[in-house]
Amino acid sequence: MEQLIQIDQAWLVAINNWNAPWADQLMWIISGKLTWLPLYAVLVGLLFWRFGWKKALVLLAGFGVAVGLSDYISSGIIKHLVCRPRPTHEPALEGLLHIVNNYRGGAYGFVSSHAANTMSCGLLFSLIWKNWKATLPLMLWVAMNCYSRMYLGVHYPGDIIGGLLVGAALAWMVYWALNRMGFVACEAETLSAGS
Numbered sequence: 001m002e003q004l005i006q007i008d009q010a011w012l013v014a015i016n017n018w019n020a021p022w023a024d025q026l027m028w029i030i031s032g033k034l035t036w037l038p039l040y041a042v043l044v045g046l047l048f049w050r051f052g053w054k055k056a057l058v059l060l061a062g063f064g065v066a067v068g069l070s071d072y073i074s075s076g077i078i079k080h081l082v083c084r085p086r087p088t089h090e091p092a093l094e095g096l097l098h099i100v101n102n103y104r105g106g107a108y109g110f111v112s113s114h115a116a117n118t119m120s121c122g123l124l125f126s127l128i129w130k131n132w133k134a135t136l137p138l139m140l141w142v143a144m145n146c147y148s149r150m151y152l153g154v155h156y157p158g159d160i161i162g163g164l165l166v167g168a169a170l171a172w173m174v175y176w177a178l179n180r181m182g183f184v185a186c187e188a189e190t191l192s193a194g195s
Contacts, residue, residue, distance in 0.1 A: 012150055013097070027148040031149060031152055040121075044060065059184075063174075069120075073166055074166050078166070079108040086108065086109035104154065109154060110158065113163065115146050115164050115167060116163040123171035124171040146160045
C-alpha cells in the first residue's frame with residue numbers, strides 16, 4: 001500500500017509540475033463548475049430533440065439520479081470514510097506542488113467528485129445516445145476535467161480513477177434501470193441504425 005501511495009504522489013507531482021501561466025488559467029477554467037453550463041444545455045436540448053419532451057423528462061430525471069448519487073457517494077460518503085487528505089493538504093508534499101490561485105480544495109480528496117460526476121453524465125449520455133461521434137467528445141470532456149484536477153494539485157491520479165469508477169458504475173446502473181423501464185430500449189434500434 002505504501003508503494004502505491006508513493007507512485008500516486010510521484011505521478012501527481014510530475015503532472016502538477018508540468019505547468020505554465022497560460023495553462024494555469026486554462027485548467028482553472030476547465031475545472032470551473034459554471035464553465036460547462038453551455039454543454040449541459042446542448043445535451044438537454046439534444047435529449048428533447050431526439051426523444052420528445054415526455055421521454056426527455058424521464059431521461060433527465062435519470063441524469064439527476066446518476067449525477068446526484070455520484071456526487072453524494074463520492075463527496076458525502078467515500079471522502080469521509082477514507083479521510084485521505086488532498087495533495088494540497090499533505091505535509092509531505094508541502095512546497096512540491098504548484099498551487100493555482102491559492103486554491104487548495106476541501107480537506108479530503110478520495111474519490112474525486114469531479115471525475116465521478118463528469119463520468120456519470122458523459123457515460124450515461126453516451127449509452128443513451130448510442131453514437132461514437134457523441135461519445136468521443138464527451139469522454140474528452142471527462143478527461144480534461146480529470147486532468148485539470150491533477151494539474152491544480154487537488155487530486156491524486158488514484159482519486160481520479162476512484163471517481164471514474166464510481167461515476168461509471170452509477171451511469172451503468174441508471175442506464176440499466178431506464179432500459180428495464182423501456183425508456184431507452186425502444187430507441188436502440190433506431191439510434192444504432194442512424195449511427
